[in-house]
Amino acid sequence: MAEAIAKSGAELKQKLSRDDVLMRGLIAVVGLYLLVTLVLPLYAMLSKSFKDHDGNFIGLANYIEYFSTPALSASIVNSLFIASITTFITLTLAFGLAYGLMRSNMPFKAFFKIVAMVPILVPSLLPGIALVYLFGRQGFMNWALFGHDIYGPIGIVIAEVFFTLPHALIILTTAFSISDARLYEAAQVLNASKFKIFWTVTLPGARYGVISAAFVVFTLAITDFGAPKVIGGDFNVLATDIYKQVIGQQNFEMGAVVSVVLLIPAALAFFVDRIVQKKQVALLTSRAVAYEPKPNKLFDHCMLAYAILFSVFILGMIAVCQYAALVKFYPYNLSLSLKNYNFDLMDGGGWAAYWNSLKMAGLTAVIGTCIIFVGAYVVEKVRGFTQGRMLFQFLAMLPMAVPGLVLGLAYIFFFNSPANPLNTLYHTMAILVISTITHFYTVSHLTATTALKQMDSEFEDVSASLKQPVFKMFRQVTVPVSMPAILDISIYLFVNAMTTVSAVVFLYGPDTNLASVAVLNMDDAGDIAPAAAMGMMIFYTAAGVKLLHYFSTLGLYKSTQRWRSKS
Amino acid sequence: MSINKASHYLVIENLTKRFGEFVALQDINLNINESEFVCFLGPSGCGKTTLLRAIAGLDLQSSGNIFQAGKDISVLPPSGRDFGIVFQSYALFPNLTVAKNVSYGLENAKIPKDQINKRVNELLEMVGLPEKANAYPANLSGGQQQRIALARALATSPSLLLLDEPLSALDAKVRVFLRHEIKQLQRKLGVTTIMVTHDQEEALTMADRIVVMKQGVIEQIGSPNEIYQQPKSVFVADFIGTMNFFEAQVMADNQIKIGELQFEHDSNIDTVVGERVTAAVRPEEFVISQQVESSEHKIEATIREIEFLGSLVRLRLSSKQMQAKSFIMNIEERMFRANALDEGDTISLSVITSPRLYPHD
Structure with a gap:
C-alpha cells in the first residue's frame, strides 16, 4: 500500500500544448467572470447581513431582530404557502395538458404548444395587471370572487400559475416523450386496464419529470417578485420584503437577511432537483421505441376541451392586458386609442426605457452567448485539468440557485462599494448586461453542454493529431454544428433580458431605465394602463424575436445545415 | 538500452x-x-x-x-x-x-x-x-x-x-x-x-x-x-482460433497420457514425470485414419453433432478412451462425403502434430 502511494506520487505530467494552455486560460477567465459577478457579490451580501448600518460586525443580531419581528418573519410562511399552492395547481394543470399533447390524438397540438409558451414572453408583472382588470375593485368579472379580494394570496397564486405553467409543461412533455412504447404494449398484452396502465406505467415513467417540475415551479414561485408586487396588496412575501427593505426603507442589512432566508429554500430545491435529474438519464435506453397514441374519440375530445380551456386562460390574460393598454380611461371611457403607448408622458422612463431594454437584451444575447458557449466548450473539451473543470461546473450551476432579487441586492453591496474599483459600473448598461448574463447563466450553459456532448469527443483528438489548432476546430466544426443550440441560447437570453425585473430593479440608473422596470414603476404610480401597454411592447418584441428565430432556424437548416440530410 | x-x-x-x-x-x-x-x-x-x-x-x-x-x-x-x-x-x-x-x-x-x-x-x-x-x-x-x-x-x-x-x-x-x-x-x-x-x-x-x-x-x-x-x-x-483442451499426465520426458492413450509431445514446457498438465490440439490436427494403418495413438471417437461450415465440416465428438465428453475436429467437406459420416457413427482418428502442453491450473 505504501508503495502504491509512493508510486502514484510519481505520476507523470504531460507537457501542455499551446491549445492546452489556451483552453485552461479560457476556463480561468470565464471562471473568474463567474467569481467576480456571482461569488464575490454573494459573499458581500452574506457579510452585510452580519453587520450594522455603520459596517460593524454584530453577529446574528440582524437575524435575531428579523425572527423576533412577526411582521417580517410571517413572510416566510406566506412565501412557502404561495409556492406550495402554486406548485400543486401548476403541476396538476400542466400534467393534464402534457398528457393530452403526448398521449392523445387531439388536433391542433402545435397551436396549443405555442400558446402554452406565451407566458415566457411577458414579465411576471403582466398577469397581475390582467387580474386587476378582471377581478380588481372595478374589474369586469369581480363578481366571480364572491366578495373575496384579488389583492392577496388569490391574485398572487393565479398570477404565479400563469407565470410557471410553461416551465412545468416543458419538463413534463419531455418526461412523457421519453416513455417507452414497448412497456405499454407489454401491459396491454397482459390485459391491464387503462387505469392500471396509467398508475403502473405512465406515472412511474414520468415521476422524475413530475418531481423536477415541482422543484422548478416551487423555486420560480417562491423567488418571483413581479406577481406579488402588482397583485399582492398587504400580503407580504420574502421577495417583496427584500424590495421594500431596500427601496422603501433603505435598510440594506435587513434586505440582506431576507435575501439569505430566501436563498435557502431556492438553493435547497435546486440541489435536490439536480440529484433527481441525474437519475432521470438512465430511464431511456437507445432501444426504446417512441410511443404512438391510438385514436380514442371520447378521450381525444376531452383532451381537446381541456386544452381549449387552458388556452383561453393564457390568451385571455394577454387579451385583457391588450384591452387595458388600448382603452382610453377604464372604466369611464371605454373607447380605444393608442394614448397609453405615449410613454414619454409618464414617469418610468418613457420610450427610452424600451430602447434601453432592446439594447440590453441584444447585448446580453450576443455577449452572453459568446461567454457561455466558449466557457462550455473549453470546460467540456479540455484535456485533463479535472479539478479546474469541477470547480468551473460548480460555478456554472450556481446562478440557478440564486433568486434574481438576491443577485441584484448582492450587486449593490459589491459593485456599489466605494472600495471596489469596479464601482463605476453601477447604474450603467454594462452592469445590467453582466447581471442578466450571470442570472441566466445555468440554463444556457446546460443547453450548450448538451449540444457539445452530442458531438464526437474524438474530433479534438483527430484535430490535434493533424497538428491543427483547437481554435480552427472550434470555428470550422464546433460552431457550425452547434448553431441550432447557439441560436437557442441567444434567444433564451434575449427573451429573459426583455422580461426580467428582479435583478435589474436594483441596478438601473437614470439613463438606463428598462421596459420591464418601467412596467413596475408605472404600475406603482397608478398608471396601470400604460404599464399594461409597456408590458405588451415587451410581449410583441419577445414574440417577434421568437418568430424570427423560428424562421431563421428553418432557413439555417435549409442552407448551412445541408450536411445533416442524407440524400 | x-x-x-x-x-x-x-x-x-x-x-x-x-x-x-x-x-x-x-x-x-x-x-x-x-x-x-x-x-x-x-x-x-x-x-x-x-x-x-x-x-x-x-x-x-x-x-x-x-x-x-x-x-x-x-x-x-x-x-x-x-x-x-x-x-x-x-x-x-x-x-x-x-x-x-x-x-x-x-x-x-x-x-x-x-x-x-x-x-x-x-x-x-x-x-x-x-x-x-x-x-x-x-x-x-x-x-x-x-x-x-x-x-x-x-x-x-x-x-x-x-x-x-x-x-x-x-x-x-x-x-x-x-x-x-x-x-x-x-x-x-x-x-x-x-x-x-x-x-x-x-x-x-x-x-x-x-x-x-x-x-x-x-x-x-x-x-x-x-x-x-x-x-x-x-x-x-x-483466444486465437479454436482449441481442444484435454486433461493429461506426463509419463516420460516426451510421453504424455490422455485418458488411456499415450502421445508424444514437444516438451514445449518443463515437466516432471507424473505431473498433471493440459494438452491442446487444434480441430484441424485430427485426421480420420485408415483402418489398415496401425498406429499406437489411434483414437476411437463417436460423432455427436455435425455442423456444416461450407468447405469444412465441424464434428463434435466424444471419446471414452480420451475421457473427453466433447471435442471438435474439422474435416474437409470432400472427405466428409467420401466417408459418408453420420451422427452416432464411431470413427477412428489420429493426431498429426504432437499436442501442446500447458501447466495445469
Whole structure:
C-alpha cells in the first residue's frame, strides 16, 4: 500500500500544448467572470447581513431582530404557502395538458404548444395587471370572487400559475416523450386496464419529470417578485420584503437577511432537483421505441376541451392586458386609442426605457452567448485539468440557485462599494448586461453542454493529431454544428433580458431605465394602463424575436445545415 | 538500452497506466520496427486501446517511457507527436465535405492551395473514392467513411499510423474487403502501423506481428503463425482460433497420457514425470485414419453433432478412451462425403502434430 502511494506520487505530467494552455486560460477567465459577478457579490451580501448600518460586525443580531419581528418573519410562511399552492395547481394543470399533447390524438397540438409558451414572453408583472382588470375593485368579472379580494394570496397564486405553467409543461412533455412504447404494449398484452396502465406505467415513467417540475415551479414561485408586487396588496412575501427593505426603507442589512432566508429554500430545491435529474438519464435506453397514441374519440375530445380551456386562460390574460393598454380611461371611457403607448408622458422612463431594454437584451444575447458557449466548450473539451473543470461546473450551476432579487441586492453591496474599483459600473448598461448574463447563466450553459456532448469527443483528438489548432476546430466544426443550440441560447437570453425585473430593479440608473422596470414603476404610480401597454411592447418584441428565430432556424437548416440530410 | 532505442522505431518501456485503484496497463515493454504492421489483440478491457491512446498521447501513462524514432515522446501532448489516427467512429467532421475533411490537416499558410487540392485528389484516388470529393460524410456508406478517415489520417504523411478498431463497425463483407485494402496500402506506403482489434481473424490476416494482451499485460508477441501454432499460454491458445483442451499426465520426458492413450509431445514446457498438465490440439490436427494403418495413438471417437461450415465440416465428438465428453475436429467437406459420416457413427482418428502442453491450473 505504501508503495502504491509512493508510486502514484510519481505520476507523470504531460507537457501542455499551446491549445492546452489556451483552453485552461479560457476556463480561468470565464471562471473568474463567474467569481467576480456571482461569488464575490454573494459573499458581500452574506457579510452585510452580519453587520450594522455603520459596517460593524454584530453577529446574528440582524437575524435575531428579523425572527423576533412577526411582521417580517410571517413572510416566510406566506412565501412557502404561495409556492406550495402554486406548485400543486401548476403541476396538476400542466400534467393534464402534457398528457393530452403526448398521449392523445387531439388536433391542433402545435397551436396549443405555442400558446402554452406565451407566458415566457411577458414579465411576471403582466398577469397581475390582467387580474386587476378582471377581478380588481372595478374589474369586469369581480363578481366571480364572491366578495373575496384579488389583492392577496388569490391574485398572487393565479398570477404565479400563469407565470410557471410553461416551465412545468416543458419538463413534463419531455418526461412523457421519453416513455417507452414497448412497456405499454407489454401491459396491454397482459390485459391491464387503462387505469392500471396509467398508475403502473405512465406515472412511474414520468415521476422524475413530475418531481423536477415541482422543484422548478416551487423555486420560480417562491423567488418571483413581479406577481406579488402588482397583485399582492398587504400580503407580504420574502421577495417583496427584500424590495421594500431596500427601496422603501433603505435598510440594506435587513434586505440582506431576507435575501439569505430566501436563498435557502431556492438553493435547497435546486440541489435536490439536480440529484433527481441525474437519475432521470438512465430511464431511456437507445432501444426504446417512441410511443404512438391510438385514436380514442371520447378521450381525444376531452383532451381537446381541456386544452381549449387552458388556452383561453393564457390568451385571455394577454387579451385583457391588450384591452387595458388600448382603452382610453377604464372604466369611464371605454373607447380605444393608442394614448397609453405615449410613454414619454409618464414617469418610468418613457420610450427610452424600451430602447434601453432592446439594447440590453441584444447585448446580453450576443455577449452572453459568446461567454457561455466558449466557457462550455473549453470546460467540456479540455484535456485533463479535472479539478479546474469541477470547480468551473460548480460555478456554472450556481446562478440557478440564486433568486434574481438576491443577485441584484448582492450587486449593490459589491459593485456599489466605494472600495471596489469596479464601482463605476453601477447604474450603467454594462452592469445590467453582466447581471442578466450571470442570472441566466445555468440554463444556457446546460443547453450548450448538451449540444457539445452530442458531438464526437474524438474530433479534438483527430484535430490535434493533424497538428491543427483547437481554435480552427472550434470555428470550422464546433460552431457550425452547434448553431441550432447557439441560436437557442441567444434567444433564451434575449427573451429573459426583455422580461426580467428582479435583478435589474436594483441596478438601473437614470439613463438606463428598462421596459420591464418601467412596467413596475408605472404600475406603482397608478398608471396601470400604460404599464399594461409597456408590458405588451415587451410581449410583441419577445414574440417577434421568437418568430424570427423560428424562421431563421428553418432557413439555417435549409442552407448551412445541408450536411445533416442524407440524400 | 540505447542500442534498442536506435534500432527500433517505437520503444515502449515499463509502461503502466492506473485509473485510480484499477491497473489498466502493467509494466508494458514492447519494441516495434519501422514499417511494421502490429496488431494489439485481446478481449475488451485488456488495455489494448489504453496502450494505443498512451502512444498517441491522448491518455497519458502513469509511468514508463515511449521513444519514437529515437526521440523521447513520453510526456509530449498529442500535437507534439508524429502520428495519424483513425477511430472506430471515424470522427469525420459532419459539416465539412469529404475533400475538406481530407485537407483539414493540410490547410496551413505554408502550403499553396493548388498543391493542397492536388494532394487531396491523390489521397482520394489512393483510397478509391475520387468521385466523392464534394459529398458530406452522412451521404457515404460506413466503409466509404472509413476510407475517408484513413485518407485524412494519412494526408500529412505521418510516420506512424494508429488504427483503433477501424473495421468493427462495418458489415462482414466490407470488413474483409477493407482488411485487404488497408494491408495493401500499408505495404505500399511503408508506414509503421499499430491497429487495435478484438477480432483475431483481422489480426491474423493483417499483422506482421501480433501483441496478445490480457488484463493489462502482454501475454505473447509473435507473428500470426507463431501465435497460432505455438500459443504460449492457455489464454492465447483459447483466444486465437479454436482449441481442444484435454486433461493429461506426463509419463516420460516426451510421453504424455490422455485418458488411456499415450502421445508424444514437444516438451514445449518443463515437466516432471507424473505431473498433471493440459494438452491442446487444434480441430484441424485430427485426421480420420485408415483402418489398415496401425498406429499406437489411434483414437476411437463417436460423432455427436455435425455442423456444416461450407468447405469444412465441424464434428463434435466424444471419446471414452480420451475421457473427453466433447471435442471438435474439422474435416474437409470432400472427405466428409467420401466417408459418408453420420451422427452416432464411431470413427477412428489420429493426431498429426504432437499436442501442446500447458501447466495445469
